[in-house]
Amino acid sequence: MTTIKGNSGVVKVAANAIAELTGFTxxxxxxxxxxxxxxxxxxxxxxxxxxxxxxxxxxxWFLGDTNGQDLIIIGAVLSLSFNPAGTAAATKKLDGTGIVTQVQHGEIGNGQVVPFSAQFQGTGPLVRGANA
Known part of the structure; x- marks a missing residue:
């Protein structure tokens, strides 16, 4: 059985990958x-x-991510694609529509990279599939 290395994961808003992600659940x-x-x-x-x-x-937190992080605002209803092993052809993915319920930026400190996190509530099914 093959396991998945997390460093290949990608989350997309519509067709655009969210930049600078460190993980997702x-x-x-x-x-x-x-x-x-x-x-x-x-x-x-x-x-x-x-x-x-x-x-x-x-x-x-990446201010230049106008097609990813900038779209993640409270109340937004977004088409999401979760790709644990990346987006190469035939890799597994989970697609669904999610409502943004929480966005956090912090801890902001001297010399630290500013973290970003967001939470989504699914509305409708989470569909299993594979990348084309």
Whole structure:
């Protein structure tokens, strides 16, 4: 089995890679519906078929990234593509639409590279695919 080296990862807003990223996380959560009935000795659940997802991107704040970081503002609804192994043909990716829920710049200190992070709430499915 092949593992993935994280240094090849790319996150895109529409067709444009977000510059200066240092990492990203995608969390998928499956919902459940309780179906416990009288006489059961423990609670029981069924999948509700309504998964959700969130994502966080981290990097260095880069003022020149007009097609990536500049578009990540609170409330923006963005087409996102998460590419853990890069964007070469046939590499796996996850695509979805996300709402920007948090943007952070800091800690800003003397001689430090200024970090950047953003969080997204998925709206709709996170679709698994491969790069063309």
């Amino acid at each position: 995608i969390t998928e959560t499956g919902g459940t519906a309780e179906d416990t009935s009288l006489g059961d000795t423990a609670r029981t659940y069924l999948p509700d078929g309504l998964p959700t997802w969130t994502a966080t991107v981290n990097g260095h």
